[in-house]
Each structure stands twice: as structure tokens, then as C-alpha cells.
Amino acid sequence: MEEVTIRTIAQRANVSHTTVSRALNDSPLVKAATKKKIRQLADELGYVPNLNAKGLVEQRSFLIGVFFSDLDTGTSPSFLVDVIKRARDFLPKGYSLSLDSVESLSASGNVSRHQFDGAIVVSQSKKDDPFIATLIKRRLPIVVLNRKIDRDDVSNFSTNDYLGAKKILEYAVRMGHRKFGLIGGAESFVSAGDRQRGFTDVIRENGAETRPEWQRQGNYLPESGYQAMRDILSASETPTCIFATNDDMATGAVRACQDLGYKVPADISIIGYDDMNYSKYLVPRLTTVRKPTDNIVQEGVSALTELLSDPAMAPVKKIVEPTLIVRDSVKDLRK
Template identity: 55%
Template sequence: MEGSNGMKRATIKTIAKMANVSHTTVSRALNNSEHVTEKTRKKILDIAMEQGYVPNVAARGLVSRRTYLIGIFFSDLNVGTSPSFLIEVINQVKRILPDDYSFAIDSISHYQGGVAGMEERFDGVIIVSQSYHDDDFIDQVVAKNLPVVVLNRPIERRDIYNVTTDDHLGVEMAMSYALRMGHRQFGMIKGEASFVSSDARQRTFESILKEHQLTLNPDWIKAGNYLLNSGYEAMKQILMLPSIPTCVFISNDDMAIGAVRACLDFGLHVPADISIIGYDDVEYAKYLEPRLTTVSKPTSAIVQAGVTALVDMMDGEAQPSENQTLAPKLMIRDSVKKIPLNEN
């Protein structure tokens, strides 16, 4: 950005680099926050004056208009949003958001009547989108000229900062590993039907079976809703069948935990009798017995990128010009058994 004299205008990031502090500290100093020492404040203000820093008067980040409250909206907190995912998002937001700010959490489903007054309540909005049904809400929030980021689900718009991950790659890694371990008979427990991630993971699972000319047994495909109990019930349905798969891919770790419990209740051991692969890599996945092989979704990195971008926008910085798709990782642990091909 340039000033009227053609010189590049100093930004909060410029000042932060020169002062060797974070952009959050610069923002606090410029807003007279009590969380900055007088020595640091003076150093930052001196640099700002020397560099001719001019706040973006069009930004909502003007001190006189700030509420220091961020809105965090999930598609639906009652349906499909697993407790593990919710907790991880909240913890990351708390860790990264400047101390001055608080945040409120709600479901997009509660705003069917519109978003009137949202611009007076929030300085910025984080939308953790899981469904295409969220698009109307996203459009309404953007129309309020609020700083906004959309996380978790890829969206078609390119005027909103969007951070997500590659679910197709995650499932490919999980299934490729299971195939290398000798498995050829696969079951699946799907996630919440209305969520984009559930659809993407199921389609990739089915395409890999087709690619390897493996039979897709519809009796081995059961529906869950990303919650622990649904994984338990879905696995019970699979285990009561006349024949069962050697490996079950489960669309998230919470359901996988329920599935492991169902196996134990049926007198089966994981992975000796049946193998299980999860998705997400929640914190307790590595402490289970057996430790869960799963796909690590980079939720922490997604939230960090989103919150950092939102804080910058609230401080008058330009919106990031490129959206991000972060790669998942396969976490190989103990829940998948290696079997000889002649056992299939």
C-alpha cells in the first residue's frame, strides 16, 4: 500500500518487524492496551511516528468502534460437530487470539432469520464451515463488511480468506497403507450426511476400492454422525453380519473410539480380529489401547492461519491474497494388522 506521496505506507507488520515484536503487541500498543509495558509502547509509538504509520480509517479496527469480541460459528453444534473437534478449535483460538479479545460460539443453524446487528456485536467472524448449507450465512456476514475467515471447508468464493485441508489425500494415504498391510475387505462408517468432509471421504474410499478392483459390500458401509455413540452403533451393525471386513475405515476418531468399544463388547480385539483406521488424530488417539492409526487433520494449523489473518484484517491489514489447503498426515500406530494376502 502506498501513501499519497508514492512512498510505501507503514503497516502494523512493518512496525512489528522493526520493533522485533509480534503484530499483536504492536496492535495493543497502538490501542493503549494495559498488556504492553511502557518501554515497549514507547518504542513502538516512536517507530510508528518515524515511519509515518497511518491507521486504515476504513477498517473496523478503529479503537472507538471495537467490541473486542470475535464470533465463532460452526455449522451446527448439536449435529455432527464432534466434541473433540470443537475443543481443539476453541483451544487454538484461545492460544492465538490477543488477550484483549473474547469470543462467542454459536451454530449457523441459529441464524435462519438473518444476521441483523452482527456488525455491532463483533469485530470479526470465524466461520468453521462443514456444509454447503452455510453459504447463505457466509454471504450475509460478508455483506456486513465484517472481517471474516472461513475455515475447514473449501468454498467457491475467492474474496474470502479460506483455509482448509485435503480430505481426498487423507483417505488415499489411509487406504494405501491398509492395502500395503494386505487388507482387501473393507468396511466404512460414514460421517454426518450433510457435511462436505463426509461426502469427500466416502467418495474417495469408494473410488480407491474401484481402482483396485475390490468389491464394495454395501452391508459393510454404515452411517454415523461424527459422534462417539454413532460409531459404536454402526460398528455393532457390522459385527452382527454373517461376515465382516478385515479393516474398517471410520470417518473420524470419535466414531472410531466408539467402534473399538463395540468390538470389545463383542469379544473381538483390535487389531487381532479386525483393524480400524480413524480420521482427525484427536489428542487422545495416541493414548488408546490399541493406539489408533489415523489421518492427522491439521486443525491447529488451520485455526492458527485463520485467526492470524483475521487479527491482521481487524488491525487494518489487507486480506491475504491466497487461500490455503494444508496437507494431512498419516499417523501409523497399532490398530491395523498386517495380514497375508492368502487370508483374504
Template identity: 40%
Template sequence: MTVTIKDIARMAGVSHTTVSRALNDSPLIHEETKRKIRAIAERLDYTPNYSAKSLVLARSYHIGLFFSTLSKGTSSNFFHETVKGVHSAVSSKYHLIVNAIDDYDGNFSPVTRKTFDGVIVMSQSDADESFIRYVADKSIPLVVLNRNAERISPVNVLADDRAGVFRVVEHMIAQGHRRIAIIEGKQSFKSSAARKDGYLQALGQYGVDTDPKLHVVGGYTLEGGYKAMKQLLRADPMPTAVFCSSDEMAVGAMKAIAEQGLSVPDDMSVAGFDDDVFSAFLSPALTTVKRPVETISRIGAEKLLADIERGAPSRETVYVETELVVRESVKPI
């Protein structure tokens, strides 16, 4: 026999509304009452009926996680860390639905308050702005990850990319490098601009000249990093160190260096950004900046759920610190 909320309410001596709120961790219900109701639900092996809950509470119990794109410039590790972080907060309370904004071709009408209780945007480009504005205009609870869209989004959670790149380039300078190149990410991505800003800021603060010929674009792909490094190897004089705006591009760059008969780090130092799962297992192990994508995603999801429960948006922008991870691919000159 299927156990319902009314069965739990009868045993607990409360209304079915109280049971529903308690099982959804509402702040309106006293903690002792929540514990009592949860214990009864567990004892009866109660399974939520999401369809019934949707009708009673006018909720879909769907959270939408939207990436700018899933086919261009979104690495598998970035995707995995994002979904893992959001899912750890959403858990069994909501159904998580993952989509790509560019799949909608500008027609966002399927995204409504009836289809989604809240929306998380893992933003990678200014091209997301029309979608973010659409969600905000529809008064759908909203959190933007990975870039600051505070003009239109109430809550924004992102890594301090600029500070992270500043530290890794500062580390290269401390090792004696003065001719430091950069392989940039996808030009339309905000992260690319932030990382280049950190690179330029470090060079400027330490009085190191910047050479525009050492600024090349790799587009956040292995092949892009490889081709960009090939271009840098034709520079005269060549750089002694290269900062790659992603670990994937660093791998491509290291292959191009090896094909030239040079070695990392003896002939050229290389550093990356992201601290992907493979970075510690390269030879040499890659010096990089750890971007806490999972943490950013979890924090964003937690803030969205709190706003949904409260029924009103908070307003804040949260910067999550990055971490310099020093390994073997950068050495003194």
C-alpha cells in the same frame, strides 16, 4: 488510583493515540516505541479499559467464534481444540464469544460490526453458507475454518482431509486388505464428503474394487459407529478392514466387533480419523489420522487479527497437513 492511557502517554512523551496503537501491536508504531510504552505500562500495572477503548477506537473488542452447531455432530474434543487454538491467538487482546449458528434460526441481525470486530466460522456444513455470506456482506472481517468457502470468504484455513484418508487407506491396502469398508460421518458435513473422496481415491489408485454395500453412515457419533458396524458385520463376505471417519465412530465399531465374538485387529482391522485424546489408550491403540484442529484454529485467528489491524482483508486458502498415526488396530491380513 487507576492508571490510564493518558498517564502512560505523559510519561512516554507521546500522544495517547500512539500509546493505544502500541499496546494493540499496531504496525504503524516503531518497535522501539512499543517496547518503551509496554515497559511503562507494565511498571504501572496498567489494565486496559475495554469500554473506553471501544468508544475511542470504534471497536467492540469482541471476536465471534461460530460453530455450525453445538448440539449435533460436534464432539467435545473438537470443540475444545478449536477454542484452545483461537484463544491462544486472541489471548488478552479481545474477548472471545462462542456461538452456534443454528441457534440464530436464520436471523443473523445481532451480528454486526458494532458487536464483533471479527468473526471466525468453524464450518461443518453447507448450511453455514447463508451465515458466511451475511458476515461477508456486512464487511465484518471473516475467516472460515474447516472448509473451503473461497467464493464468499476471503480467508479459509482447513485440513487436507482427503489426503489424510488416502494415506490411512493406502496403509490398509499395503497390509494386504482388499475388502475395505467405510463408516461415513454426518452426510451434510463437508468433511464427510472429503474423507469419502480420499477413501475412494485410494481404492481406485491401487485397483481395489469398491462395494457400495460397504459404505454405511455413522453420523460422527459413538452409537452411529456401533450401529453402522453391526450392519457391516451382516455383509457376506464381511470386510477385513474398516475406515471410520472419526475416532468416536471407531470406538463404537470396535464394541460391535467385540460383541460379535471377533477381535481387533486379528479378525478385523479398524482405523479412525482425528487422533482424539483417548485413541492412543484404547486396546488395541487406534491407528488414525491426526487432524490438527488446534493449529488450524490458531492460524485462522492469527490471520483474522492481522486483517483487523490492517483494515483490509487478505485473500488466501491455507491447507494444513494431516498426519498418519500408525498404532495397533491395523495388521497384515
């Protein structure tokens, strides 16, 4: 079968190949009716754009780099999958994603304008700052998601994790809880520090109680939540509510309770953070904080898309508020 090209469509539509190219790229120079006619004809003929050829003409790779902090250890697999899925949903048609860790790219230095058209840095740690500075120095269009950064020359979309932690701990206090345990996240991650500060401030502000034996350090992965919970339950006295600082660790904590014969929330309450897709299907359904990942990724991809078209676009900075999600994993002690 003969390959269908832009010239094939142009001959059938009786227009120039330039008009076809503009129509397929949604140029405002082509009338809406002409665009519709050309697109329908392209679909009927089974036209597939040659992105490699297009890239050579426009000096584009049609590849977006997505870089995560501590991909092998600290980044939750659930969060990773969620970000990738949303980025694929929101990127313009024809673009592909390349996934890697900030650490490996920082070590190799192998990031350039020839390799990627743009980059999405999903940053968790201040250790990422030199990598972000390198991308900016190489004039690669980038957006930074997840963590609020100090510099003002790059678009940055983040969430207020301190506020989210305060919201969920204050809810537990309203439910009558006064004795709290904590399973902390990856120590180098800014989110872990922000969530722990929220925990500490609510305890202090409400005259609640926590003890060293009720606090354990995790790394945002389910296994660490499981082991931390087993350690906390081995104390001579246990708290009434545990704040696991992400849903993956909360899942591990719930399992540890079940394995040791504790019922959640009848014997001990557990709260999480992130509101991952599976949280509403756990038994019990998890009370947590909805991190607005969809919103952050959508706004970030939109800003990057505009930046690809207009490199002079002014940076956009936005902090999105998280939302308390009340389900079934917190016992009401007021009764």
C-alpha cells in the same frame, strides 16, 4: 485502592498518556526501550486495561464470533474443543470468543459489526454459504476454516480430506487388507463426502472389496460409530478393516468390538480420521489421519487479525495436506 490508569503510569514514567497508550498497544511510534520501561511499570502497578472503555473509543467490541455448522448434532465435540482452544491460543491478547451455530444465527439474523469485531466460520456444509454471504454483505471481517469454499473474496483455510482418506486406505491395502467396511460421517458435511470418495476410489483402484452390509451411515459422534460397528459385525461375513471417517466414531467402533468379544486389531482392524488428542491413548492406539487443525486455525486467526487492522487486505486461500499417522490398530496381513 486507587485504580491504576494510563495517566497513573504516565505520571510515574514522566511521559504523556498518549505515549503510554501507544506503548501498551505496541505502536511502532514508540522506541523499544520506552515500551519496555512502560510495560514493566504497568506490571508493577497492576494495571488492567479497560477494554470496554477502549472499545468505545475505537468502536470495537473485542469479541470474535466463532460459528460452527450443526453445532448440536453433526460437529464432533472433540473437534469443537480443539478449534476453540487453538483460537484462544492464537488470538491477540484482550479478545474474547463467542460461540454459536451457523443455523441459530442464520435464523435470527443477529450478527452485526456492533456485536463482533470479526468472525471465524468453521464450515462443514454448503448450507453455510448464505450465512457467509450475509457476513460479507454486512462488512464484517471474516475467515472461513475447514471447508474449501467457491468464492474468492474471503480468506479460506481448509484441508484435503479426499487425499487424507486415500492415504490411510492405501496404507491398509499395503498391509494386505482386501475387505473393507465404512462408517460414514454426517451426510450434509462436505468432509464426509470427500472421505467416502477417497474410500471408494481406493477400493476400485486396488481391486479390493466392500459390500452394502459392511457400510453404515454415522453422524461423526461416538454413539453412531458404536451402533454402526455392531450392525457391521452382525453380517454373516465381516471385513478385515473398517474405515470410521472420524476418530470419535472409531472410538465407538472399538468399544463395540470389545463388547462383542472381538479384539482390535487381532480380529478386525480399525482406522480413523482427524488424529484427535486422545487417539494415541486408546487401546489399541489408533491409526488415523492427522487433520492439521492447529495449522488451519493459526493461519485463519492470523489472517483475521491482519484484516482487523487492514480491512483492505487481500484474501488468502490455502489448502493444507493431512498426514498419515501409523499406530497399532491395523493388523499386518502380509505375514
